[in-house]
Amino acid sequence: MPEELKRVPADSVLFAVNYHGLHYADCDFMVYNDTPDTNPLQAAAVAEHKTIHISPDPSTDIELDEPVWTGFYSSHTALWVAAYMGCDPIILCGHDLYSRPVKHCPPSTYHSPQFDQPLDFHLRPWLEDAKNMLLHPERIRAMSGPLVQLFGAYQG
Numbered sequence: 001m002p003e004e005l006k007r008v009p010a011d012s013v014l015f016a017v018n019y020h021g022l023h024y025a026d027c028d029f030m031v032y033n034d035t036p037d038t039n040p041l042q043a044a045a046v047a048e049h050k051t052i053h054i055s056p057d058p059s060t061d062i063e064l065d066e067p068v069w070t071g072f073y074s075s076h077t078a079l080w081v082a083a084y085m086g087c088d089p090i091i092l093c094g095h096d097l098y099s100r101p102v103k104h105c106p107p108s109t110y111h112s113p114q115f116d117q118p119l120d121f122h123l124r125p126w127l128e129d130a131k132n133m134l135l136h137p138e139r140i141r142a143m144s145g146p147l148v149q150l151f152g153a154y155q156g
Contacts, residue, residue: 005025013082029054
Protein backbone atom coordinates (compact mmCIF):
# COMPACT_ATOMS: atom_id res chain seq x y z
CA MET A 1 0.00 0.00 0.00
CA PRO A 2 2.63 2.66 0.81
CA GLU A 3 4.29 2.11 -2.57
CA GLU A 4 0.94 2.60 -4.32
CA LEU A 5 0.20 5.81 -2.43
CA LYS A 6 3.45 7.31 -3.80
CA ARG A 7 1.90 7.14 -7.30
CA VAL A 8 -1.28 9.01 -6.32
CA PRO A 9 -1.24 12.67 -7.45
CA ALA A 10 -0.29 14.97 -4.57
CA ASP A 11 -3.49 17.05 -4.75
CA SER A 12 -5.82 14.04 -4.49
CA VAL A 13 -8.69 13.71 -2.04
CA LEU A 14 -7.92 10.64 0.07
CA PHE A 15 -10.51 8.24 1.48
CA ALA A 16 -9.64 5.68 4.15
CA VAL A 17 -11.89 2.66 3.84
CA ASN A 18 -12.54 1.79 7.46
CA TYR A 19 -9.32 2.76 9.22
CA HIS A 20 -6.74 1.08 6.97
CA GLY A 21 -5.56 4.07 4.95
CA LEU A 22 -5.11 6.14 8.10
CA HIS A 23 -1.96 4.12 8.85
CA TYR A 24 -0.31 5.41 5.68
CA ALA A 25 -1.64 8.89 4.92
CA ASP A 26 -3.55 11.83 6.28
CA CYS A 27 -6.88 11.02 4.72
CA ASP A 28 -9.59 13.58 4.11
CA PHE A 29 -12.39 11.11 4.83
CA MET A 30 -12.89 7.78 6.60
CA VAL A 31 -15.78 5.75 5.15
CA TYR A 32 -17.15 2.74 6.99
CA ASN A 33 -20.34 0.70 6.92
CA ASP A 34 -19.83 -1.35 10.06
CA THR A 35 -20.85 -0.24 13.51
CA PRO A 36 -17.54 0.72 15.13
CA ASP A 37 -18.38 -1.30 18.25
CA THR A 38 -18.04 -4.55 16.26
CA ASN A 39 -14.30 -3.99 15.72
CA PRO A 40 -12.06 -2.47 18.40
CA LEU A 41 -9.68 -1.07 15.77
CA GLN A 42 -12.52 0.73 13.99
CA ALA A 43 -13.89 2.06 17.28
CA ALA A 44 -10.46 3.46 18.19
CA ALA A 45 -10.03 5.07 14.76
CA VAL A 46 -13.44 6.74 14.94
CA ALA A 47 -12.63 8.09 18.41
CA GLU A 48 -9.04 9.16 17.69
CA HIS A 49 -8.83 10.34 14.09
CA LYS A 50 -10.15 13.80 13.39
CA THR A 51 -10.84 13.17 9.73
CA ILE A 52 -14.40 13.47 8.40
CA HIS A 53 -16.38 10.28 9.04
CA ILE A 54 -18.94 9.06 6.49
CA SER A 55 -21.06 6.12 7.54
CA PRO A 56 -24.63 4.86 7.88
CA ASP A 57 -23.69 4.55 11.59
CA PRO A 58 -24.76 7.39 13.93
CA SER A 59 -21.06 8.27 14.39
CA THR A 60 -21.05 9.83 10.91
CA ASP A 61 -20.17 13.49 10.43
CA ILE A 62 -22.13 13.75 7.19
CA GLU A 63 -25.65 12.54 6.55
CA LEU A 64 -26.01 11.59 2.91
CA ASP A 65 -29.26 12.82 1.41
CA GLU A 66 -29.09 10.57 -1.63
CA PRO A 67 -29.66 6.82 -1.96
CA VAL A 68 -26.14 5.43 -1.49
CA TRP A 69 -24.79 2.15 -2.77
CA THR A 70 -23.38 0.71 0.45
CA GLY A 71 -23.02 -2.69 -1.17
CA PHE A 72 -21.38 -5.42 0.81
CA TYR A 73 -18.18 -3.57 1.74
CA SER A 74 -17.24 -0.15 3.05
CA SER A 75 -15.19 0.27 -0.14
CA HIS A 76 -18.45 0.22 -2.12
CA THR A 77 -19.71 3.15 -0.07
CA ALA A 78 -16.39 4.99 -0.41
CA LEU A 79 -16.42 4.62 -4.19
CA TRP A 80 -20.02 5.82 -4.40
CA VAL A 81 -19.20 8.87 -2.26
CA ALA A 82 -16.07 9.67 -4.30
CA ALA A 83 -18.05 9.51 -7.54
CA TYR A 84 -20.89 11.56 -6.06
CA MET A 85 -18.35 14.21 -5.02
CA GLY A 86 -17.05 14.34 -8.60
CA CYS A 87 -13.65 12.75 -8.03
CA ASP A 88 -12.03 11.86 -11.36
CA PRO A 89 -10.17 9.61 -11.56
CA ILE A 90 -11.02 7.46 -8.57
CA ILE A 91 -7.91 5.41 -7.82
CA LEU A 92 -8.10 2.21 -5.76
CA CYS A 93 -4.92 1.67 -3.70
CA GLY A 94 -4.16 -1.39 -1.61
CA HIS A 95 -7.48 -2.92 -2.57
CA ASP A 96 -6.59 -6.57 -2.98
CA LEU A 97 -9.87 -8.19 -1.81
CA TYR A 98 -7.95 -10.12 0.85
CA SER A 99 -6.00 -11.98 -1.83
CA ARG A 100 -2.51 -11.29 -0.42
CA PRO A 101 -0.90 -13.50 2.21
CA VAL A 102 -1.24 -10.77 4.85
CA LYS A 103 -4.99 -10.32 5.28
CA HIS A 104 -5.02 -7.10 7.22
CA CYS A 105 -3.47 -3.73 6.72
CA PRO A 106 -1.44 -3.45 8.90
CA PRO A 107 -1.40 -6.92 10.46
CA SER A 108 -3.13 -7.08 13.82
CA THR A 109 -4.74 -9.46 16.23
CA TYR A 110 -8.22 -8.55 14.93
CA HIS A 111 -9.50 -11.23 12.56
CA SER A 112 -12.72 -10.97 10.60
CA PRO A 113 -14.31 -14.18 9.26
CA GLN A 114 -14.51 -12.54 5.82
CA PHE A 115 -10.69 -12.61 5.61
CA ASP A 116 -10.86 -16.39 5.14
CA GLN A 117 -13.31 -16.38 2.22
CA PRO A 118 -12.06 -17.30 -1.28
CA LEU A 119 -11.41 -14.54 -3.81
CA ASP A 120 -14.63 -15.34 -5.72
CA PHE A 121 -16.63 -14.45 -2.60
CA HIS A 122 -15.06 -10.98 -2.51
CA LEU A 123 -15.28 -10.44 -6.28
CA ARG A 124 -18.95 -11.36 -6.57
CA PRO A 125 -20.43 -8.04 -5.32
CA TRP A 126 -18.12 -6.11 -7.62
CA LEU A 127 -18.98 -8.19 -10.67
CA GLU A 128 -22.71 -8.34 -9.95
CA ASP A 129 -23.38 -4.84 -8.65
CA ALA A 130 -20.55 -2.34 -9.04
CA LYS A 131 -20.89 -1.54 -12.71
CA ASN A 132 -24.66 -1.05 -12.31
CA MET A 133 -24.79 0.63 -8.90
CA LEU A 134 -21.78 2.95 -8.96
CA LEU A 135 -21.99 6.44 -10.33
CA HIS A 136 -19.49 6.83 -13.17
CA PRO A 137 -17.64 3.49 -12.98
CA GLU A 138 -15.63 4.66 -16.00
CA ARG A 139 -13.76 7.01 -13.64
CA ILE A 140 -12.44 4.15 -11.48
CA ARG A 141 -8.98 2.61 -11.88
CA ALA A 142 -7.14 0.13 -9.65
CA MET A 143 -3.43 0.30 -8.83
CA SER A 144 -3.17 -3.46 -8.49
CA GLY A 145 -5.10 -6.55 -7.50
CA PRO A 146 -8.15 -8.33 -8.86
CA LEU A 147 -10.15 -5.17 -9.59
CA VAL A 148 -7.74 -4.12 -12.35
CA GLN A 149 -9.60 -6.55 -14.62
CA LEU A 150 -12.93 -4.91 -13.80
CA PHE A 151 -11.98 -1.22 -13.82
CA GLY A 152 -8.64 -1.09 -15.62
CA ALA A 153 -5.21 -0.20 -14.29
CA TYR A 154 -4.24 3.26 -13.13
CA GLN A 155 -1.41 4.42 -15.36
CA GLY A 156 -0.46 7.72 -13.68
